[in-house]
Amino acid sequence: MNLNIEQIYKDAGAYLEGHFKLSSGNYSKHYLQSAKVLEDPKTAKLLAEALANEIRKSGIEFDAVCSPALGGLLAGFALATALDVRFIFAERVNGEMSIRRGFEVKEGERYIMCEDIITTGGSALEAAAQIEAGGGKVVAFAALANRGFCKRVGSNIDSKPNCKLPCDKPLFALADFDFAMYSPDECDFKDIAYKPGSRGN
Template identity: 70%
Template sequence: MDVKKIYMDSDALLEGHFKLSSGNHSQFYLQSAKVLEDPKTAKLLADALAVQIRESGIKIDTVCAPALGGLIAGFALAQALDCRYIFAERVNGEMSIRRGFEVKKGERVLMCEDIITTGGSAMEAAAVVKSLGGEIVGVAALANRGFCKRQNSSVVTKANCKLPQNIPFFALEDFTFEMYAPDECPMCKNGSEAIKPGSRGN
């Protein structure tokens, strides 16, 4: 499966001058919502990710995704794995599991995002799951921004990766783009203004 081509064909691999959630700037931006707006494509990607997870042999009771970015990917993956699905969301700036969702003691939970950059949001949600008695058995994403090492990849874990090293991380593809601090951004120096197209921006 050519995941990069799928992103490009869906107009989900954007080129320009972007401000990322981290505050850094990049010439490229992944907009997974554009890929996932087609249910057939969402199913195709989730099914491929589920194959990797099944081959690993880990046992999963539930998929949990942090809102907003992970909602569709998490639901599609839970459907592919034929397991329960819940999500976490921010309430007053902090991750919370609500809406009647419960986590049983010892429940084996796989965290799922659309894209993993450093994994910070996934780990915030995972901390809530653990506080309720759940066990985090893995992390999954459609795309990996290259800061964390996924299964079957030569990417080396960077210092700012927040995913634990003792559980597996599954993703379909690595997208390793240059990122710049705003005061070091060559596009800014050329007079271009960064835009923020993600879910936390416009």
């Protein structure tokens, strides 16, 4: 099934245009508000099943899904449900990613790290480090959408220098959104930027 991911975001009022400050501290004139898409369980199920199918086709072996909170929680849980595997999440404590709430990472357990949106992959990589510190292994990264900084399976967009994801592990996503992003030094609209990210910065 070929889904028009951009149209799904637009229909949900989740494809935003304006002036935005991203969680990374950079700026953009576009923002994808995945929570608006995922508030509809039918849409969440549709997207998660499409992403799960892409992962299954690859033949990668996995045991569980992990997401960084807060943005990745809904996407990660929906993906784990579609894949019928365990789901855990990492969250920030005093600015550092941590796995808490009684979650245990088993030695040798294989994880897919899932976000709603992958920009440079920084948060996913921080959460992945916690999985590996606990003895687990991150075998792939996944997201509903890719902001175009990292190369995903099935895309002709190459990774850009600011992609933080490891090149030896696949990224699965349903679509690329190659929006321009500006550093604070490059941005001419930062004084009026809206801050929609889950970290509120």
